[in-house]
Amino acid sequence: MLTTVNLDTEQVADRLRISDAPGTKRRHLADLSRPVRIVEGGLLLGDLEVVFRDQTLDAVIVVAPDSRGVGLLNRRRYNSALTGRLGYGRAVHIRRPIGEIADWEPLVLAPQTSVADAAARAMARGGQRRYDQILVADKQWSVADFGDVVDALIAALSARSHQDQLTGIPTRGAALEELQRRCDRARRGKARIALILIKINGLRHINAAHGQRGGDAIIQAVSRQLLAHRLPGQEIARVSGATFAITVTLPETDELRIAATVEHISRQFLATLSAAPKDIPAHVWPTFLAGTAWNDHRTRDADGLMQVAFDRLRSTIPLR
Structure with missing residues (x-):
């Protein structure tokens, strides 16, 4: 059964490494982020399918059973799990809890982080993870797409040159x-x-x-x-x-x-x-x-x- 969890960031803030960037005149993550759905880590992968039918939804925040941490499960990781290496992912993983495939080390930044700092920190991650959504830890959780951060950085650099x-x-x-x-x-x-x-x-x-x-x-x-x-x-x-x-x-x-x-x-x-x-x-x-x-x-x-x-x-x- 699919349930939505209300999670206050203060519950897990002390267990996350949240980077605060000094305020600048450029845009911040708070300007780019949008609300995100939060689900329990015990939810089965098959039950999440109805959520990702919404093509505008690219990621969900996953809450650990003990509520001591948050993870990220985006559409890329979800589709990869269902496909599997040999094409039998759905049959193998459909009954697995989503907490087993979520990324429990997502990039979590403060809302006042500048787009330049956010882009640099995202690019510092390896492989495909650098393109994953960035979790924004404010009074309510939100996410910012990597592409939106890069676009905002390019716009800021262009404005700075002019x-x-x-x-x-x-x-x-x-x-x-x-x-x-x-x-x-x-x-x-x-x-x-x-x-x-x-x-x-x-x-x-x-x-x-x-x-x-x-x-x-x-x-x-x-x-x-x-x-x-x-x-x-x-x-x-x-x-x-x-x-x-x-x-x-x-x-x-x-x-x-x-x-x-x-x-x-x-x-x-x-x-x-x-x-x-x-x-x-x-x-x-x-x-x-x-x-x-x-x-x-x-x-x-x-x-x-x-x-x-x-x-x-x-x-x-x-x-x-």
């Missing part, structure tokens, strides 16, 4: 992709693409005087200031440790007007950074450098615009 971890704005790679898209569109229509670089002057001295946290606070404050004053269609990114980029699409115009317009936008952003925000002491607030570039008949792609803007940035003097 989103600056300190400020949350796009990275250099993301900025170059966006800049190139704008350049491609400009070739098909009439538009000018401008790139403005703003560099924090003397960030190394700030780090030396106030530590890494002090420098990070400045970088985050600059990011917030730039985001607060950008206009629709303007893209803000962090393209190096101390340098931010503003990408702007402008109407088609001649060289004199584009130069004046880009210079005006550049000075507007510098003006927004002229005064320290309330949470930063005025004597710590740095000066800033600016360098600009725009597309023309010689510079038509993202790499070219970035190179010109950095060259002009290096030739500037500190400005408030």
Whole structure:
């Protein structure tokens, strides 16, 4: 007879090695897990057949008769037992308790474990077991599929390559992709693409005087200031440790007007950074450098615009 068991994780937590990973900004197992059915280890293998008729169910948690441990029985292990080495598994094993074929050493992790840590621990297991479900020990048991963990890890790594971890704005790679898209569109229509670089002057001295946290606070404050004053269609990114980029699409115009317009936008952003925000002491607030570039008949792609803007940035003097 098939019965469902209500099992509190506290009953077995002291007998399981549960790994707690420090919290990160990435997703955790709790975000990927789903409820799981719990059955008694004395249940016969044949009685479990009705459970696995549900194609959406890939695993069950198996409780030891003394309730001192939990195991995992997934569809792969279940099908393997019924098939057997010579194809007579059903006849041989149909009357066996499921506790005899369950995995009593499943990977059990805490809900706050990061997807990176969960994926690494799963891959450290040998053979096919690395692809088994991960048990998540919370107030109520749940499971996370290995495939979902890997997908979440890939998504997190992709986001990390496009989103600056300190400020949350796009990275250099993301900025170059966006800049190139704008350049491609400009070739098909009439538009000018401008790139403005703003560099924090003397960030190394700030780090030396106030530590890494002090420098990070400045970088985050600059990011917030730039985001607060950008206009629709303007893209803000962090393209190096101390340098931010503003990408702007402008109407088609001649060289004199584009130069004046880009210079005006550049000075507007510098003006927004002229005064320290309330949470930063005025004597710590740095000066800033600016360098600009725009597309023309010689510079038509993202790499070219970035190179010109950095060259002009290096030739500037500190400005408030």
